[in-house]
Amino acid sequence: MVNLKLILRALGFLLLVEGLAMLAAMVVAIIYKGSDIHAFVISSLICISLGLLLIVLTRKASTNIGKREGFTIVTLVWVVFSFFGSIPYILSGSIPNFTNAFFETISGFTTTGSSILDNIEALPKGILFWRSTTQWLGGMGIIVLSLAILPIFGIGGMQLYTAEVPGPVPDKISPKIQQTAKTLWGIYLLFTLTESLLLWIGGMSFFDAICHSFTTMATGGFSTKQASIAFWDSPFIHYVIIVFMVLAGTNFSLSYCALTGKLDRVLKDEEFRYYLLFILIFVILIFTGLLITENMGTEKAFRDSLFQVVSIITTTGYVTADYLLWYPCLTILIFALFFFGGSAGSTGGGIKIMRIVVLLKNSYYELKRMVHPNAVIPVRFNKHTVDTKIVTNVLAFFIIYFMIFILSTVLFSIIEPDLQSSMGAVATCLGNIGPGLGNVGPTETFMHIHPVGKWFLSFLMLLGRLELFTVLVLFSRSFWKG
Amino acid sequence: MVNLKLILRALGFLLLVEGLAMLAAMVVAIIYKGSDIHAFVISSLICISLGLLLIVLTRKASTNIGKREGFTIVTLVWVVFSFFGSIPYILSGSIPNFTNAFFETISGFTTTGSSILDNIEALPKGILFWRSTTQWLGGMGIIVLSLAILPIFGIGGMQLYTAEVPGPVPDKISPKIQQTAKTLWGIYLLFTLTESLLLWIGGMSFFDAICHSFTTMATGGFSTKQASIAFWDSPFIHYVIIVFMVLAGTNFSLSYCALTGKLDRVLKDEEFRYYLLFILIFVILIFTGLLITENMGTEKAFRDSLFQVVSIITTTGYVTADYLLWYPCLTILIFALFFFGGSAGSTGGGIKIMRIVVLLKNSYYELKRMVHPNAVIPVRFNKHTVDTKIVTNVLAFFIIYFMIFILSTVLFSIIEPDLQSSMGAVATCLGNIGPGLGNVGPTETFMHIHPVGKWFLSFLMLLGRLELFTVLVLFSRSFWKG
Numbered sequence: 001m002v003n004l005k006l007i008l009r010a011l012g013f014l015l016l017v018e019g020l021a022m023l024a025a026m027v028v029a030i031i032y033k034g035s036d037i038h039a040f041v042i043s044s045l046i047c048i049s050l051g052l053l054l055i056v057l058t059r060k061a062s063t064n065i066g067k068r069e070g071f072t073i074v075t076l077v078w079v080v081f082s083f084f085g086s087i088p089y090i091l092s093g094s095i096p097n098f099t100n101a102f103f104e105t106i107s108g109f110t111t112t113g114s115s116i117l118d119n120i121e122a123l124p125k126g127i128l129f130w131r132s133t134t135q136w137l138g139g140m141g142i143i144v145l146s147l148a149i150l151p152i153f154g155i156g157g158m159q160l161y162t163a164e165v166p167g168p169v170p171d172k173i174s175p176k177i178q179q180t181a182k183t184l185w186g187i188y189l190l191f192t193l194t195e196s197l198l199l200w201i202g203g204m205s206f207f208d209a210i211c212h213s214f215t216t217m218a219t220g221g222f223s224t225k226q227a228s229i230a231f232w233d234s235p236f237i238h239y240v241i242i243v244f245m246v247l248a249g250t251n252f253s254l255s256y257c258a259l260t261g262k263l264d265r266v267l268k269d270e271e272f273r274y275y276l277l278f279i280l281i282f283v284i285l286i287f288t289g290l291l292i293t294e295n296m297g298t299e300k301a302f303r304d305s306l307f308q309v310v311s312i313i314t315t316t317g318y319v320t321a322d323y324l325l326w327y328p329c330l331t332i333l334i335f336a337l338f339f340f341g342g343s344a345g346s347t348g349g350g351i352k353i354m355r356i357v358v359l360l361k362n363s364y365y366e367l368k369r370m371v372h373p374n375a376v377i378p379v380r381f382n383k384h385t386v387d388t389k390i391v392t393n394v395l396a397f398f399i400i401y402f403m404i405f406i407l408s409t410v411l412f413s414i415i416e417p418d419l420q421s422s423m424g425a426v427a428t429c430l431g432n433i434g435p436g437l438g439n440v441g442p443t444e445t446f447m448h449i450h451p452v453g454k455w456f457l458s459f460l461m462l463l464g465r466l467e468l469f470t471v472l473v474l475f476s477r478s479f480w481k482g
Numbered sequence: 483m484v485n486l487k488l489i490l491r492a493l494g495f496l497l498l499v500e501g502l503a504m505l506a507a508m509v510v511a512i513i514y515k516g517s518d519i520h521a522f523v524i525s526s527l528i529c530i531s532l533g534l535l536l537i538v539l540t541r542k543a544s545t546n547i548g549k550r551e552g553f554t555i556v557t558l559v560w561v562v563f564s565f566f567g568s569i570p571y572i573l574s575g576s577i578p579n580f581t582n583a584f585f586e587t588i589s590g591f592t593t594t595g596s597s598i599l600d601n602i603e604a605l606p607k608g609i610l611f612w613r614s615t616t617q618w619l620g621g622m623g624i625i626v627l628s629l630a631i632l633p634i635f636g637i638g639g640m641q642l643y644t645a646e647v648p649g650p651v652p653d654k655i656s657p658k659i660q661q662t663a664k665t666l667w668g669i670y671l672l673f674t675l676t677e678s679l680l681l682w683i684g685g686m687s688f689f690d691a692i693c694h695s696f697t698t699m700a701t702g703g704f705s706t707k708q709a710s711i712a713f714w715d716s717p718f719i720h721y722v723i724i725v726f727m728v729l730a731g732t733n734f735s736l737s738y739c740a741l742t743g744k745l746d747r748v749l750k751d752e753e754f755r756y757y758l759l760f761i762l763i764f765v766i767l768i769f770t771g772l773l774i775t776e777n778m779g780t781e782k783a784f785r786d787s788l789f790q791v792v793s794i795i796t797t798t799g800y801v802t803a804d805y806l807l808w809y810p811c812l813t814i815l816i817f818a819l820f821f822f823g824g825s826a827g828s829t830g831g832g833i834k835i836m837r838i839v840v841l842l843k844n845s846y847y848e849l850k851r852m853v854h855p856n857a858v859i860p861v862r863f864n865k866h867t868v869d870t871k872i873v874t875n876v877l878a879f880f881i882i883y884f885m886i887f888i889l890s891t892v893l894f895s896i897i898e899p900d901l902q903s904s905m906g907a908v909a910t911c912l913g914n915i916g917p918g919l920g921n922v923g924p925t926e927t928f929m930h931i932h933p934v935g936k937w938f939l940s941f942l943m944l945l946g947r948l949e950l951f952t953v954l955v956l957f958s959r960s961f962w963k964g
Contacts, residue, residue: 328899
C-alpha cells in the first residue's frame with residue numbers, strides 16, 4: 001500500500017513553504033506599490049490555508065517512507081508547485097492564460113528559464129520577484145534532491161555520490177539528510193548574497209541584483225530584462241555572473257569542502273576537473289572561431305564565448321550575445337553543449353558532467369577491451385572502481401535521454417514544422433537550459449508555440465529536471481506492484 | 483611483430499579479384515562499344531599485374547593471422563580497393579578529378595551510394611556497370627566480414643552471432659569460414675539473379691536490371707538513372723525492389739535457413755521480428771501522415787512510404803519520392819530511420835537492428851532494476867541471456883556512434899555552414915545510406931561539397947562500414963604494443 005497520507009502531508013508542508021514565498025513577493029509588491037498586491041494576498045492565502053489543512057488532516061500519518069512515496073512526492077512537488085505558483089501570474093493579469101502561466105512557472109521551478117514573456121520590463125516588480133523566486137526555490141529543491149534523495153534511490157548513477165550519504169534505503173528521512181540539506185542551503189544562501197552584493201556594486205539596481213542572483217545560483221536564467229544580461233554593457237557584471245554560474249554548476253559538496261579549507265579535495269575531484277576542461281575546450285574553440293569570423297575586439301570575443309559557454313553548459317541560459325548569428329559551425333558547437341549539463345549535486349540540469357565522463361572513459365576502455373578481450377578493465381572515477389551496474393545505468397540513462405530527445409523532436413515537429421526549432425526547443429527544455437535554436441532562439445520567446453506544445457515542453461522540463469528515471473518509474477507497472 | 487608479408491599477400495589476392503571484376507566491366511564496355519574500353523584494359527592490367535606481383539613476392543609468408551593482421555587487412559582492403567577502383571573513372575574521363583573519383587568509388591565499395599554525379603545517363607555503359615559492381619563486391623565483402631570475421635574479433639556485440647562460427651581466435655582462416663562464405667555468396671548470387679529476372683520482366687532493360695540487382699542486394703543504392711528508381715513509374719518494379727531490399731537487410735544466415743526449409747527458425751528470430759516491426763511502425767506513421775498532408779492516392783501513399791522506409795532502414799538509399807518535400811514531421815521520421823540500419827549479417831549498414839533491440843531492452847530493464855535494485859535482470863536475446871560484457875559493448879558502440887556523429891557534424895559544418903545539410907551528410911555517410919538532408923537530399927548530389935569535405939565523408943563511410951571499432955582500434959596504441 002502506498003502511504004497516501006504521508007504524500008499529502010509532505011505536499012502540505014511544501015505548499016506552506018510556497019505560500020510563505022508568495023508572502024515575500026507580496027512584500028516586494030507592497031514596497032513598489034504595484035498593481036499585483038492583491039494577486040499575492042489571494043494566492044498566498046490559498047497556498048497557506050490549503051497547506052495547513054493538509055497538515056492538520058494528516059497529522060496521524062505514519063512516517064514510513066519507501067521508494068514509492070519518495071518518487072511520487074518528488075514528482076508531484078514540481079507539478080503542484082507549478083500549478084499553485086501560476087496563480088499570481090493569472091490574478092495579476094500579467095499572464096492571463098493558464099497554459100502560458102503554467103509554462104512560465106514550471107520553467108521557473110525546474111530552473112529551465114524558457115519564457116513566453118515578450119515584454120518583461122512592463123511587468124510589476126512583485127511578479128518579477130516571484131518569477132525569480134520560483135527558480136531560486138527550484139534550485140534549493142534540486143540540491144536536496146540530487147545530493148540527499150536521488151543517491152539513496154540509486155538514480156542514474158548518482159550512487160557515485162553515496163559517499164556523502166551512506167547506507168541502504170532508510171525507513172524515514174534521517175536527521176543526517178536534514179543536516180546535509182541545511183549546510184548546503186547555507187552555502188546556497190551565502191553565494192546568493194555575495195553575488196547580489198557584487199552585482200549591486202557593478203551597477204545593477206538592488207532589485208535586479210537580487211533577482212539575478214536568485215536565477216544565477218539556480219542555473220535558471222530568468223532575467224528582469226527582455227534582452228537578458230545583454231542589457232548591461234558592463235564587463236564587470238558579465239564576469240561576476242560567469243563566476244557564479246560556474247559555482248552554481250559545481251557540486252555544492254565541493255563548495256562546502258572549499259569553504260572549510262579542504263581545497264585539495266576540490267582540485268582532485270575528477271568531475272570538477274573535467275567540468276573546467278570542457279569549458280576550456282569549448283571557450284578556446286568558440287573564441288578562436290569568433291576572432292576569425294567576426295569583426296570584434298579580443299576581450300569582447302573572449303567574454304562572449306566564455307559567457308555563452310558557461311551559461312549553456314551550466315544550463316543557466318542567460319545570453320549576452322545571440323549565438324544564432326554566429327558562423328553556423330559555432331552555433332552547432334553551442335548546440336552540442338546542450339547535451340552536457342552541470343555537475344552532479346549542483347543546480348545545473350542536463351546529462352551532467354559525471355555521466356559524460358563515465359561515458360567517455362567507458363568508450364575509450366571498450367577499445368582496450370577489444371584488444372585485450374580477457375583483461376578486466378573497469379571504469380575508474382575519483383580513484384575508485386565504478387561498479388559495472390552503475391556504468392550500465394549511466395549508459396542506459398544517456399541512451400534513454402537521446403531516445404526521448406529524438407522521439408520528442410519527431411512529435412514536436414508535428415506542431416512546429418522546422419527541424420532546427422523543434423530540436424532546439426526539445427533539447428533546451430529537456431536539458432533545463434532556456435533558449436533554443438531557430439524560432440525559439442535567444443532573442444525569441446516560446447509565446448508562439450501551440451498550447452499542446454507548451455504542455456509537452458513542460459513535461460520535458462519535469463522529466464529532465466528529475467533525471468528521467470524518477471518520472472519514468474512512475475509509469476512502470478512493476479513499481480506499483482507487490 | 484606484425485605479419486606484414488601476410489597482409490601484402492592478402493591484398494595481392496584481393497587486387498587480383500578487383501582486376502578480374504574490371505575485366506567483366508571491360509566486356510560490358512566492348513559489347514556496348516563504349517569510349518571506356520581502354521580505361522578498363524589499362525586499369526585491370528594494373529590491378530592484375532600488381533596483385534600477381536604481390537602474391538609471388540610474398541609466397542613464403544607465414545599464414546599466422548592474428549588480430550593485428552585481421553584488423554589491418556579488413557581496413558586496408560576497402561581503402562586499396564577504392565584507390566584502384568577509381569582508375570577507370572579517371573581514365574575514361576567520366577570523373578576526371580581524383581577526389582571525386584575516389585569519393586564515388588569508396589561510396590560504392592562501402593555500399594553507401596552517395597554520388598557526385600549529376601548526369602548519370604551520359605556515362606558509358608561499362609562505367610555504369612563498374613559503378614554497380616563496386617557495390618556488389620562491397621556487399622559480398624561485408625557478408626564475410628560481419629558473419630565470419632567480426633564475430634571472431636568480438637566487434638560491437640557481434641559475438642551474439644558466434645553461434646555460427648564458434649571457438650576462439652583461430653590461427654589461420656579456417657576452412658569452416660571459407661565454407662560459410664561460399665554458402666552465403668551462393669545465396670547472394672541467387673537473389674541477385676532472381677531480382678534481375680523479375681526487374682527485366684517488369685520492364686527494365688536487361689542492363690538496368692542487372693545493375694539495379696547488384697546495388698539492391700548490396701543495399702548500395704547506386705542507380706543507372708539520375709532520378710533513381712523514381713525513373714520507373716511502375717508499381718511492379720517498386721514492389722520487387724522493396725522485397726529484395728528487405729531480403730538484403732536480413733541476416734543472410736536466416737535466408738539460408740529459409741531456403742533449407744527451416745522457416746520456423748526465421749520466424750522465431752528476434753532480430754528479424756523487430757526488423758519487420760520497425761518497418762511496420764514507420765510505414766504506418768508515414769503512410770498515415772502522407773494521406774493526411776498530401777493529395778495522393780492510397781496505393782501511391784502506401785508504396786511511397788513503404789519504399790522510402792525500407793530503402794532507408796536497410797541503408798540502400800534508392801528513392802521514388804523526395805522525402806524533403808513531405809510535411810517536415812515525416813521528413814524527421816525518415817531522418818530518425820538514419821539511425822537504425824539493417825540486420826547484423828546482412829549487407830545493410832548503420833547501427834543495426836540487433837544493437838537497437840539490445841539498447842531498447844536494456845533501457846527498459848534498467849527501469850525495472852531501479853525498482854528492484856537487488857534483483858539480477860539480464861538482457862535476453864533469442865532466448866539466451868546476453869553477457870553483461872556484450873551489453874556494455876553494444877552500449878559503448880551506440881555512444882561512440884553518436885559522439886562521432888555529433889563531432890563530425892560540428893567539423894563538417896565548418897565547410898558546410900548549414901546544420902541540416904551537415905547533419906544529413908554525416909549521418910548518411912556514417913550509416914552507409916546515400917541521400918541526406920538539405921543540399922545533399924535525394925534530388926541533390928555531393929558534387930558541390932569542398933574536396934576536404936569529400937575526403938572527410940569518405941572516411942566516415944569507411945568507419946561506418948567497418949562497425950567503427952575495426953578502424954578505431956588501429957589508432958589505439960595498446961593495439962600495436964606488446
